[in-house]
Amino acid sequence: MSAYPVAAEFGFKAIVKELFSYKTGILAIALLLLLIGISVYAVVAIPYDEAVRLWRAGEMTWLKNPRNAAPVWIELFVGKKLPRTIILSSAKGEASKVKEGRRVVIEYSFDYSYDDFPSEITLFFSAKYGGEPPVVKVYWLRPDGEEFFLANYTLRSPDDKYYISNDFKLETRLETFIIKERLRGKPSFAITVERALFLAYTGKLEVLKGKYKMRLEATLASEGDDLDADLVVYGKVHGFTGTDHLRRPLSIALLWGTPIALAFGLTASLVTTLAQLVIAAISGWYGGKVDSLLQRITEVYMILPFLPILIMVSMFYKIDIWTLLVVVIVLSIFGPGVKTMRALVMQIKNYPFIEAALAYGASGKRIIFLYIIPRVLPLVVPGLISAVPSYVFLEAALSFLGIGDPNVPTWGKIINDAFSEGALYKGYFYWVIEPSIMLILTALAFSFLGFALDKIVNPRLKEL
Amino acid sequence: MVNVRMVKYLLKRALVLYLTVVIAVYMTILIANMGGYVDEIVKSEIRLEIAMKLRANPAYRSLPESELNKLIEARYQAEIRRRGLDQPFLIRSFWYLYDALSLNLGRAMYMTSDSGSSQVRVIILERLPQTVMLFTTAVVINFFIHLFLGLYLSRNYGSFLDKLFVYLAPTSVIPGWFYGIFLILIFASWLHVLPYGGLVDVPPPRDPVLYALSVLKHMILPLSSWIISGFFLGVYSSRTFFLIFSTEDYVEAAVAKGLPPRMVEFKYILRPALPPIITNLALNLIASWGGAIITETVFNWPGLGLVTYEAIGYFDVPVIVGITVIYAYLLAATVFILDLLYGILDPRIRAGAAEGVVV
Numbered sequence: 001m002s003a004y005p006v007a008a009e010f011g012f013k014a015i016v017k018e019l020f021s022y023k024t025g026i027l028a029i030a031l032l033l034l035l036i037g038i039s040v041y042a043v044v045a046i047p048y049d050e051a052v053r054l055w056r057a058g059e060m061t062w063l064k065n066p067r068n069a070a071p072v073w074i075e076l077f078v079g080k081k082l083p084r085t086i087i088l089s090s091a092k093g094e095a096s097k098v099k100e101g102r103r104v105v106i107e108y109s110f111d112y113s114y115d116d117f118p119s120e121i122t123l124f125f126s127a128k129y130g131g132e133p134p135v136v137k138v139y140w141l142r143p144d145g146e147e148f149f150l151a152n153y154t155l156r157s158p159d160d161k162y163y164i165s166n167d168f169k170l171e172t173r174l175e176t177f178i179i180k181e182r183l184r185g186k187p188s189f190a191i192t193v194e195r196a197l198f199l200a201y202t203g204k205l206e207v208l209k210g211k212y213k214m215r216l217e218a219t220l221a222s223e224g225d226d227l228d229a230d231l232v233v234y235g236k237v238h239g240f241t242g243t244d245h246l247r248r249p250l251s252i253a254l255l256w257g258t259p260i261a262l263a264f265g266l267t268a269s270l271v272t273t274l275a276q277l278v279i280a281a282i283s284g285w286y287g288g289k290v291d292s293l294l295q296r297i298t299e300v301y302m303i304l305p306f307l308p309i310l311i312m313v314s315m316f317y318k319i320d321i322w323t324l325l326v327v328v329i330v331l332s333i334f335g336p337g338v339k340t341m342r343a344l345v346m347q348i349k350n351y352p353f354i355e356a357a358l359a360y361g362a363s364g365k366r367i368i369f370l371y372i373i374p375r376v377l378p379l380v381v382p383g384l385i386s387a388v389p390s391y392v393f394l395e396a397a398l399s400f401l402g403i404g405d406p407n408v409p410t411w412g413k414i415i416n417d418a419f420s421e422g423a424l425y426k427g428y429f430y431w432v433i434e435p436s437i438m439l440i441l442t443a444l445a446f447s448f449l450g451f452a453l454d455k456i457v458n459p460r461l462k463e464l
Numbered sequence: 465m466v467n468v469r470m471v472k473y474l475l476k477r478a479l480v481l482y483l484t485v486v487i488a489v490y491m492t493i494l495i496a497n498m499g500g501y502v503d504e505i506v507k508s509e510i511r512l513e514i515a516m517k518l519r520a521n522p523a524y525r526s527l528p529e530s531e532l533n534k535l536i537e538a539r540y541q542a543e544i545r546r547r548g549l550d551q552p553f554l555i556r557s558f559w560y561l562y563d564a565l566s567l568n569l570g571r572a573m574y575m576t577s578d579s580g581s582s583q584v585r586v587i588i589l590e591r592l593p594q595t596v597m598l599f600t601t602a603v604v605i606n607f608f609i610h611l612f613l614g615l616y617l618s619r620n621y622g623s624f625l626d627k628l629f630v631y632l633a634p635t636s637v638i639p640g641w642f643y644g645i646f647l648i649l650i651f652a653s654w655l656h657v658l659p660y661g662g663l664v665d666v667p668p669p670r671d672p673v674l675y676a677l678s679v680l681k682h683m684i685l686p687l688s689s690w691i692i693s694g695f696f697l698g699v700y701s702s703r704t705f706f707l708i709f710s711t712e713d714y715v716e717a718a719v720a721k722g723l724p725p726r727m728v729e730f731k732y733i734l735r736p737a738l739p740p741i742i743t744n745l746a747l748n749l750i751a752s753w754g755g756a757i758i759t760e761t762v763f764n765w766p767g768l769g770l771v772t773y774e775a776i777g778y779f780d781v782p783v784i785v786g787i788t789v790i791y792a793y794l795l796a797a798t799v800f801i802l803d804l805l806y807g808i809l810d811p812r813i814r815a816g817a818a819e820g821v822v823v
Binding site for chain 2: 024296299300302303304305307308309311312313315316386389390393396397400401415424425427429432433436439440443444446447448450451
């Protein structure tokens with residue numbers, strides 16, 4: 001029994017017009033335009049090679065981004081002001097720098113009015129020296145006037161970094177001092193370096209807001225030497241999308257995931273559906289041996305384990321995403337769609353217009369491509385559109401299993417990273433939710449469009 | 465009632481189905497062996513192993529290097545012959561096919577079952593119950609939800625609830641594993657009320673009742689993810705299906721006669737719609753036995769899907785082929801039994817059997 005009556009001719013304009021009469025149709029088109037807009041922006045703003053480079057560049061490119069920082073909008077849910085990253089560079093004149101002979105004094109000052117502690121504090125040096133390296137004394141000035149001596153640091157290379165947060169000696173020293181002299185008792189929380197530097201001495205885990213200063217007093221080995229340094233106070237939020245465990249902004253993969261998902265899903269669905277249509281038309285029109293051969297092949301395909309074979313192929317041959325697309329198409333061509341489409345072909349096979357074509361001596365090829373396929377095509381378009389999400393999710397699933405193309409930034413890749421880094425255990429929910437929302441929007445756009453189109457080309461569904 | 469034409473048709477059908485299985489299994493063997501490449505890996509492993517063993521053996525330490533190499537080569541050739549690896553892959557692929565089809569699944573190359581056996585049969589049978597417990601349950605629950613809600617909506621066509629299902633049907637394109645991620649996020653990471661995944665608590669409770677309860681607790685999320693995923697579309701499809709059936713003349717006649725609605729539903733709508741429903745259920749049940757690779761990975765559920773995935777990761781061909789051949793046989797057998805049942809039960813199909821309009 002077929003649910004599809006063979007419908008009349010459709011004009012493109014008429015279909016679009018009718019589409020707008022459905023609420024779901026309007027919603028689908030709006031979502032689709034949004035996704036296309038994001039794709040165009042991604043392709044124009046970050047060229048593909050650049051996106052791949054940025055995504056694969058490793059941590060060095062993103063040194064001054066906070067690690068695993070949440071997106072800014074998380075504040076709406078947390079209800080407090082979370083720290084942004086503060087970068088002050090003496091070379092760019094963002095700090096006062098005085099050089100007198102062999103002595104350099106750099107003083108950074110910044111306002112800190114956030115409700116949470118920074119995630120890390122690091123000094124990035126860039127020194128110029130011939131013989132002995134510079135020695136830097138680091139001081140910290142709090143808004144309440146208290147001054148901490150942090151370290152006496154000898155540079156090991158011209159672009160050395162002082163990871164203040166990882167200085168365990170400093171941590172023990174500050175902790176002991178604060179517990180003994182300021183809080184007079186052990187607090188209920190652990191005192192890390194960042195907390196010690198920013199803590200209000202109330203006994204609770206609170207930030208002391210106000211103007212902070214850091215002073216570097218460097219002694220150079222000779223007068224020709226020089227020293228500059230960037231102070232980075234890493235925040236806990238970063239941009240609209242946040243960052244991952246390698247400090248990469250998720251926005252790159254979220255943006256570039258869109259054109260990749262659309263291209264992958266649409267191409268796979270389009271090519272598969274058209275190929276199935278041609279096979280169904282040939283099978284239905286010629287009948288007999290051709291028909292039974294094609295139907296048997298379809299049945300073999302139905303028994304072949306689709307996903308395991310796909311995983312095997314992509315694991316064994318380490319293929320990239322576009323080869324994967326070809327494999328997906330090859331594995332889907334003889335899908336169950338062939339059977340439904342063949343039923344449609346069988347219905348119109350005996351229509352008068354086909355008889356007329358036969359009467360004027362049209363060849364089988366001509367009838368299939370000029371008479372049968374154009375007639376059946378509108379009926380399979382809704383299915384084509386509705387199938388797009390399944391291919392998008394297929395790619396996401398493979399990436400999730402960790403066997404997708406490692407070079408391409410896709411949504412599935414983000415989810416895979418998030419899972420393997422334990423994002424759900426550690427509470428980095430944004431890491432999973434952001435790519436998921438993109439996937440859901442894509443799925444719903446195509447699915448709603450497919451359903452609306454189905455009602456238009458199969459008027460019988462409208463009554464149901 | 466079984467006539468000669470029918471028997472002939474069924475025999476032909478069985479033959480075709482068996483050929484289908486043979487071809488599908490053979491293709492899987494070719495792909496899983498990477499067209500013979502896996503043999504090269506195995507051969508180099510054998511050589512390495514023999515060389516390591518002989519070199520580590522003190523008895524051969526005084527042997528000159530060339531003699532030792534000769535010995536290694538001889539042992540290697542013997543081992544290759546013993547395993548039949550000296551035959552070309554094309555010939556061996558047919559041996560593999562024969563073994564697979566006769567369900568002589570052999571030993572896994574690297575994997576072992578949880579109890580330590582390397583028999584493919586044991587590896588598969590050990591994980592099958594977990595998969596059946598989870599996914600077959602999901603299919604059965606889904607079946608009844610979709611059937612009865614669909615039937616209900618088709619009788620209350622046009623109601624608010626009905627319209628809601630029509631609107632929400634497209635949400636079902638989102639697959640179960642994806643809902644699973646959200647369920648873990650909400651109920652495990654955020655609310656801490658249900659486990660992230662796995663089969664039982666660690667350590668597993670000793671008391672069988674507590675053990676069962678623990679397994680049930682671990683089943684809630686994966687099961688829900690599959691139920692949610694299929695919910696709206698499943699109900700929508702069965703509702704539409706019943707609506708088409710309820711526009712038949714005999715249903716109108718039954719309603720006109722004033723039969724009670726329940727009787728109309730069960731005797732006049734459900735009964736004639738049963739064959740395609742049963743077909744669907746049977747195929748879904750069979751499909752559920754293969755497990756679900758991604759859902760099982762998301763929930764770390766130790767079923768057949770996870771075994772398949774591990775086997776692929778280890779290039780463990782016998783396990784991959786074993787799972788495929790069992791699945792292929794089950795599917796073919798189900799299709800055949802359905803053919804047979806319809807041939808016997810449905811007079812319309814019985815008449816058309818010669819033209820092959822089954823399923």
